[in-house]
Amino acid sequence: MFIRNETFYSYRKNYPIITGVIAIHLVLFLWYNLTIFTDGLIPFGRTIFYLGIGNTGFITDGQYWRLITPIFLHQEMSHVLFNSISLILFGPALEKMLGHTKFISTYLTAGILANIGTYFLTGPGYSHLGASGAIFGLFGVYLYMVLNRKDLIDAMNAQLISIILILGVVMTFLNPGINILGHLFGLIAGAALAPLVLWNARPFYVQTRTVPDDRNISFNPDRWRKRRIFSGRRAARFAGWAFVILVILGILSRLF
Template identity: 30%
Template structure:
């Protein structure tokens, strides 16, 4: 199958679904209302520690304010238009979800216990890092190499900005990038037998091991 001819259906679904959740937040009390955010599944470490594990998943669909949803919505659309046709629908969705989860786990393990976290940026940093993974695997491909450099620069610039701005969950971004890079290494491009199976397995095992470590650390620190 030629994925270059595929439409980015998953990207469109994620964007429409995320906008729909934001609309529901707005109608239910406001996207900046703490109670509304918690009701819809925003993450606070103490609630995860109490057993509400789904808050490591749901935050990637929740946004705080119009600017937040506009920025992340545009990025989902822009990056998805490029990456999904390259890797395929299933791979793209897998990267998006696992990056979001690893990002939220990093926030849980290393972030502030009282901060409310929400937003698709954990997943988006994973998508950025997936380009870097593809550039590493297929380094002889000039197009992928240039994409990898561009998105590496985007990751670095955004992390530097995170350090200068308040209210930004930098650990979520770092965790999402790590998850996206490892999942990108594990999956590669469809129809190409690279990287070798052993490297794919090691990358996925690393994702599981890192995720388990972060979850355990969060439970110890905040338990």
């Protein structure tokens, strides 16, 4: 569910919404930073960044687009990579289960609600940016699945997402540079939206399972051989824990 083995072509074809969002992340990040690096030789980067960043004072003045645009803006390399990789790993299952329209609607709604919560509970000079609130909205959907829709997620993936979610919440409070309210409101928004968007969803593995073709009869010469001890289930469990360790190391690298 969270272990990716697609090629770039198949990933782009199967998950066009995630691919498009990540492309926007990278284009805006590079545009702004190249403008700074070239001292204005590449134009409009500063303008786009200035007009898009979330700022409570400007929102009060009527610039309501700032509740949406921060979802796509990042200033630091570690920030854009961490959020984009999180979306690459945890977004595909939901894009398949919900469908393209409901997925992007859930993603944006959670991000907007996270920014609205930030707006009401911070001072007039508070500024913020990043996709973390929207991504925590996806985690909120998964949290609802773990607690109330166990038919949509197996035990191993439920355990994996629970560990990552706990680590994410803990790191939210330990890192002073993180928009705590954005993360928490994004998580709450995703969990609140989950009953609506999951009402007719099917488990991810059902949609990706292939149906054998009975017309092509073949004989497997190894069918009678003894199965190896390192079975597919154990291999999947091993890969899952290896992934958890990598995620922990990635989070710690951002913290320090």
